[in-house]
Amino acid sequence: MNTLWKSLPSDVVPDVVDAEPLSGGAVNDVWRLTLADGRAYVLKGSVEAPPDLFPLEAAGLRALHERAGIRTPQVFEVSAHHVLMEALHPRPDTDEFWEAAGRTFATLHTVRGDRFGWDTDGWLGLLPQENGWADDGHEFFAEHRIRRYLREPKVRRALEPADLAGLERICERLPQLVPTSPSVLNHGDLWRANIVADPAGEPVFLDPAVCWMWAESDLSMMYCCDPPPDRFFRAYEEISPLPDGWRDRMPLLHLREHLSVLAHFGTYGDTVARVRDVVRTFS
Structure with missing residues (x-):
């Protein structure tokens, strides 16, 4: 996974200073990346994923937001092996x-x-x-x-x-x-x-x-x-x-x-x- 985020464009995720693993289910690896300037992203990826899995996930997020107006994560980059999204917050149980x-x-x-x-x-x-x-x-x-x-x-x-x-x-x-x-x-x-x-x-x-x-x-x-x-x-x-x-x-x-x-x-x-x-x- 370290290699995966180093392969991303440097103008998107420069100077990663911390990478925290998150729960990603049984299929993918998910990491929260923190940059030197404090910005954070979520990187979800797998070298074993079918090549259209992440592009279709990004398209699904876009469809939910554009067709129904509901909030979904902003997608910054997507490829056959990963999707890079905005970092969000844990769900409050209220x-x-x-x-x-x-x-x-x-x-x-x-x-x-x-x-x-x-x-x-x-x-x-x-x-x-x-x-x-x-x-x-x-x-x-x-x-x-x-x-x-x-x-x-x-x-x-x-x-x-x-x-x-x-x-x-x-x-x-x-x-x-x-x-x-x-x-x-x-x-x-x-x-x-x-x-x-x-x-x-x-x-x-x-x-x-x-x-x-x-x-x-x-x-x-x-x-x-x-x-x-x-x-x-x-x-x-x-x-x-x-x-x-x-x-x-x-x-x-x-x-x-x-x-x-x-x-x-x-x-x-x-x-x-x-x-x-x-x-x-x-x-």
């Missing part, structure tokens, strides 16, 4: 912050699309996120968020034939399980670790995997993965009310994340058990 984050997230979901998908495939971790266009959200979720992962070798090794058959039944039953909803702009990978704060303490959204999809599918990550206080969801509904029963559907719509974990890491923690719980409940 009721006021979570309410602001809920309202901001809801604002994102007021931006409507006319189809489901995106104009290019993206990445979720180190595996492609398929975003092929569909006119029907149930078809899109079945094909590109469930069946897409059932082809992955690690998923097929982790799950038994009965599990796979149950997931296929869920795909067929989606129109009965999830109410028809419009396509809206999705962050695509939003959980609490992907929310930080700007200098004024307002929410900033990181690491998107953007697409046009249901609001509920986007919300499921926040609800099921280390959820924030309920004030977040109440504030969200002030801006963008959800259909009755949405909380009951969150585990179903979170299937994408469980299957992605299995596709990356194979049998991991209680992920297989969680998939089986969803199959028992919804198939």
Whole structure:
């Protein structure tokens, strides 16, 4: 990583005096670079990343900001191996912050699309996120968020034939399980670790995997993965009310994340058990 930041243009990051490792998940290295004049940047990179991963991440951040007006990090440089962004602040764990984050997230979901998908495939971790266009959200979720992962070798090794058959039944039953909803702009990978704060303490959204999809599918990550206080969801509904029963559907719509974990890491923690719980409940 030292070589990586030394390869950046000297007029962008001259005189790095400190490099602090940050949490970057299981895929990338992330560092906070401090310059001699006190300026700070965040450098996220990996020599193993697919060549379009960071350019697509930067494009996703730009889409969230330009289309929905929500705060995302300013990007200073992007290449096949890194993205250089503004350094931000840790997220304050206060009721006021979570309410602001809920309202901001809801604002994102007021931006409507006319189809489901995106104009290019993206990445979720180190595996492609398929975003092929569909006119029907149930078809899109079945094909590109469930069946897409059932082809992955690690998923097929982790799950038994009965599990796979149950997931296929869920795909067929989606129109009965999830109410028809419009396509809206999705962050695509939003959980609490992907929310930080700007200098004024307002929410900033990181690491998107953007697409046009249901609001509920986007919300499921926040609800099921280390959820924030309920004030977040109440504030969200002030801006963008959800259909009755949405909380009951969150585990179903979170299937994408469980299957992605299995596709990356194979049998991991209680992920297989969680998939089986969803199959028992919804198939």
